[in-house]
Amino acid sequence: MAILDAFRPAVPFRALWIWSGSAPKKNGYVYLRKGFTLKAAPERAEIKLFANDRYILFINGHTICRGPAVGTDSTRFYDTVDVGQFLGAGNNVIGVAAYNHGPGPRNRIFKGPGGLIARMSVEFADNTLAEVSTDSSWKTFVPESRNHKAPRINGWDVGYYEVFDPEKEPTGWNMPGYDDSRWEQAQLLPAAETTAFGEIAPRPLAQLSYENIPPVKCAYYLPGGGLIKGTNNLTGNKKKKGSAVFDSSKASSRPTAVYDFGRIMSGRIRLGLTATKSGGMVTVMYGESLALTSMDAIKIGRGRVTWTSYGSRAFRYAGIAITGSPTPVKVDVLEAEEEFFDLGKAPAVRENKALRDMVSTAGNTLRASSRDYFIDCPGREQALWLGDVRIEALAAYNGFGESSLARHSINLFSMMQRRDGAIPAVGPLSGDAFLPDYHVQWPTIVHDYLMHTDDIEAVAQWRVPLSKAVAWMERELDGRSLIPRAERAEWWCFLDWAPYLPREGYSGILNLFAYEGFLSASRVARALGEEGTASRWLNHAESMRLAIYDNLFDREEGLFMDAAGAAGRNSHSQQVNALAVTSGLVDGKDAVKLIGRLLKKDSKPIGTPYFAWHYLEALLKTGHAAEGMNYMDRYWGEMTRRGATCYWEMFDPESPSSQSPYALPGGFPSRCHGWGTGIVATLVRHVAGTSPAEAGFKSVLLKPLADTAVLPFSMTFNLPIGKTRYSLKRNRNGVVSITYTLPRKLPLELVVNSDKADTLIINRKTVYSKTGPALIPNGTQVRKAGNNVIVAMTTDSISASITPCGD
Numbered sequence: 001m002a003i004l005d006a007f008r009p010a011v012p013f014r015a016l017w018i019w020s021g022s023a024p025k026k027n028g029y030v031y032l033r034k035g036f037t038l039k040a041a042p043e044r045a046e047i048k049l050f051a052n053d054r055y056i057l058f059i060n061g062h063t064i065c066r067g068p069a070v071g072t073d074s075t076r077f078y079d080t081v082d083v084g085q086f087l088g089a090g091n092n093v094i095g096v097a098a099y100n101h102g103p104g105p106r107n108r109i110f111k112g113p114g115g116l117i118a119r120m121s122v123e124f125a126d127n128t129l130a131e132v133s134t135d136s137s138w139k140t141f142v143p144e145s146r147n148h149k150a151p152r153i154n155g156w157d158v159g160y161y162e163v164f165d166p167e168k169e170p171t172g173w174n175m176p177g178y179d180d181s182r183w184e185q186a187q188l189l190p191a192a193e194t195t196a197f198g199e200i201a202p203r204p205l206a207q208l209s210y211e212n213i214p215p216v217k218c219a220y221y222l223p224g225g226g227l228i229k230g231t232n233n234l235t236g237n238k239k240k241k242g243s244a245v246f247d248s249s250k251a252s253s254r255p256t257a258v259y260d261f262g263r264i265m266s267g268r269i270r271l272g273l274t275a276t277k278s279g280g281m282v283t284v285m286y287g288e289s290l291a292l293t294s295m296d297a298i299k300i301g302r303g304r305v306t307w308t309s310y311g312s313r314a315f316r317y318a319g320i321a322i323t324g325s326p327t328p329v330k331v332d333v334l335e336a337e338e339e340f341f342d343l344g345k346a347p348a349v350r351e352n353k354a355l356r357d358m359v360s361t362a363g364n365t366l367r368a369s370s371r372d373y374f375i376d377c378p379g380r381e382q383a384l385w386l387g388d389v390r391i392e393a394l395a396a397y398n399g400f401g402e403s404s405l406a407r408h409s410i411n412l413f414s415m416m417q418r419r420d421g422a423i424p425a426v427g428p429l430s431g432d433a434f435l436p437d438y439h440v441q442w443p444t445i446v447h448d449y450l451m452h453t454d455d456i457e458a459v460a461q462w463r464v465p466l467s468k469a470v471a472w473m474e475r476e477l478d479g480r481s482l483i484p485r486a487e488r489a490e491w492w493c494f495l496d497w498a499p500y501l502p503r504e505g506y507s508g509i510l511n512l513f514a515y516e517g518f519l520s521a522s523r524v525a526r527a528l529g530e531e532g533t534a535s536r537w538l539n540h541a542e543s544m545r546l547a548i549y550d551n552l553f554d555r556e557e558g559l560f561m562d563a564a565g566a567a568g569r570n571s572h573s574q575q576v577n578a579l580a581v582t583s584g585l586v587d588g589k590d591a592v593k594l595i596g597r598l599l600k601k602d603s604k605p606i607g608t609p610y611f612a613w614h615y616l617e618a619l620l621k622t623g624h625a626a627e628g629m630n631y632m633d634r635y636w637g638e639m640t641r642r643g644a645t646c647y648w649e650m651f652d653p654e655s656p657s658s659q660s661p662y663a664l665p666g667g668f669p670s671r672c673h674g675w676g677t678g679i680v681a682t683l684v685r686h687v688a689g690t691s692p693a694e695a696g697f698k699s700v701l702l703k704p705l706a707d708t709a710v711l712p713f714s715m716t717f718n719l720p721i722g723k724t725r726y727s728l729k730r731n732r733n734g735v736v737s738i739t740y741t742l743p744r745k746l747p748l749e750l751v752v753n754s755d756k757a758d759t760l761i762i763n764r765k766t767v768y769s770k771t772g773p774a775l776i777p778n779g780t781q782v783r784k785a786g787n788n789v790i791v792a793m794t795t796d797s798i799s800a801s802i803t804p805c806g807d
Helices: 193-195 352-370 386-401 404-416 442-453 456-463 464-477 508-527 531-552 574-582 588-600 611-620 627-642 679-687
Strands: 028-038 044-050 054-059 062-067 075-082 090-100 115-124 129-133 139-140 163-164 200-204 209-214 215-223 227-229 246-247 255-274 281-287 295-300 301-307 312-321 329-340 348-350 691-693 700-702 713-719 723-729 736-753 755-760 767-769 781-785 790-805
Touching: 028 115, 044 054, 044 062, 044 090, 054 075, 062 075, 062 781, 090 115, 115 193, 129 281, 209 255, 255 281, 255 295, 255 352, 312 329, 348 352, 352 386, 352 627, 352 679, 386 404, 386 442, 386 611, 386 679, 386 713, 404 442, 404 456, 442 456, 442 464, 442 508, 456 464, 456 508, 464 508, 508 531, 508 574, 574 588, 574 611, 588 611, 611 627, 611 679, 627 679, 679 691, 736 755, 767 790
Parallel strands: 075 200, 163 295, 700 736
Antiparallel strands: 028 090, 028 139, 044 075, 044 115, 054 062, 054 090, 115 129, 209 329, 215 255, 227 246, 246 329, 255 301, 255 312, 255 329, 281 295, 281 312, 348 713, 691 700, 713 723, 723 736, 736 790, 755 767, 755 790, 781 790
16 A cells, blocks of 8 residues: 555544643743654655644654644644655654744734644555554653743744753753653643644645855954954855854953844744853844844853754844853854745846846845745734735746745635635734725735636635625625725725825725726636626626726826815825726726826825835836836835845835835834835836736737836746746847747737837848838738737747837
């Protein structure tokens, strides 16, 4: 019998829930172990396990993996791990270092009691099987080396400070032969407690990746009354590294060194140190900037200590300060263990340094915000926010060619859906905020996924959640076919971090997002073959379109108002008018005219990359190339010039020149926020002009922004179908050359503005000319549509030359 045949879809497999009877109710660390004997080295072996909330798995002392993926209130995910190579004949041991956060005011990533369930199945060369499962024969221990009374990091329940005492750590506890006779027998959890975990399902996406990264440099060091030597020995990719020595033996001394890792990342600090005597403390500090926070502490014991935190931290800078050690402490390892979901190769821009830096920063931001789901900010919250996911997913599709993390993030929202159909704005556990302007975007996020992947199987699984979400929208429409009263006691209508945007009456932003949501839902329903449903939802979109024009369009100004009613009549923000274009409500020449009017208006600046992205999309979608590229440079480019390695949650380019984003209402913004990544998708979709004409890029639309404001521009990016190259150049005679290299031969349409083209040459053949003959090769079709020339062909590469019109 093959090993996989031994696993049955029972709930979830043949094993019992266990924990320690002595574990603290909050911030609890528990070590669990099970020794067993194998008759021979196995042919294959794998273990399935889940622990609430976190675990590190060891097999015979080898660190195997961390987990699990964060689930929802209704479903948690277990891991399946191949461990055969770590097992041998004779005595073996499974060790699990588990952690339970316990109750907290905001349970977005931690919830429920501590518990472990695991089952290992082993197959031998003679096809016989062995099995080791969690039950009361396992041993448990609550380590005194881990201080469960440490304070919380912040009010978002991302974890606790960690304090570690190596001299109280049971040495070799996860190795065969360790004497666990004084450990407690594992306690079986009652069924009433295990229901808190909901259904236990297989992990739906790849394991996270890890990379050890040394610091780029020592940012600064302070002897602090003591002595430091060799701080630079810990930096760089050196084959043979030395050690740094910290001497804090003088009373009240505190030698401190702070290291720069070059960019913000999500993960842990790995620290290795040696002392000849016990005593004193190492404090570990972290910061997205040089404003560091002391977060972890290691008591100094005699001999060698290697340490990493259990919890994930977000940092660019990390420092250590040593106090009270009677003898010098030698530090020979200080590096980051970056933890991330592997999105694949990042997009890259050539030639244009400013754009190259912007795209690199966006890639850093998305990498740091990609874990088991798309995270809004890896430091402060580590939460799944719907508005961020929309932008992060588009960046992943269009820059990295990755869609599995988007699929899983979208699915988590479907699993969080409330009985009334409402999609919580934040999760994945116990979403405690409902934002109507986020809810109505969920159908659009689903449609984006469908268009970029053609994964109709996944979309079909969201059929019921989509119907319930749209039904919620239908119920909220009033007699005018609009959603009234955006601000209610049970809602938080976000709109943007912009106090000047009115929320009473008919909110323009909420209703425009809802219009786009109905339109997207209709397209998804049609793809699923539900024509009747698609028509009903399309009718709602059309009714909303007319109602928005009737109630929110200021004909005198030629702009859309922020809200219908006295409070919003004189307010025509960049946010609402940009959304009128990006939602598809206004298109063609009307959209160009609308944005042209908006550019002439003295509007209040947008403070977040969230809506700055919508505004940028509107500028470029309507052909305002110079204004769009200038806006991208003034907003995202200025952040990079101020030293940002990831994009900030908020930013005012007119603020005093500094390396700080300005403050949020009631707090400080993150220096790494997922909604800042949208420029990757914008450059691919509106500058390189590459988008799916059919779902899954079965055919491609190429509509390059061939404007002097962009020149020169070359970009390599990954789509879900593979690697794509794009180049835009101009020679001395003013001829613009455009080159695409696609992953494979595909039907495509190249769209060029005929108002700016005297001749168009495709692959060395003149296919369009205002003044001379044209030669259209076999297999190529050329047609005029308005002011556009459209060339249709099937190819994996296309080279176009545009001779501009004379004055």
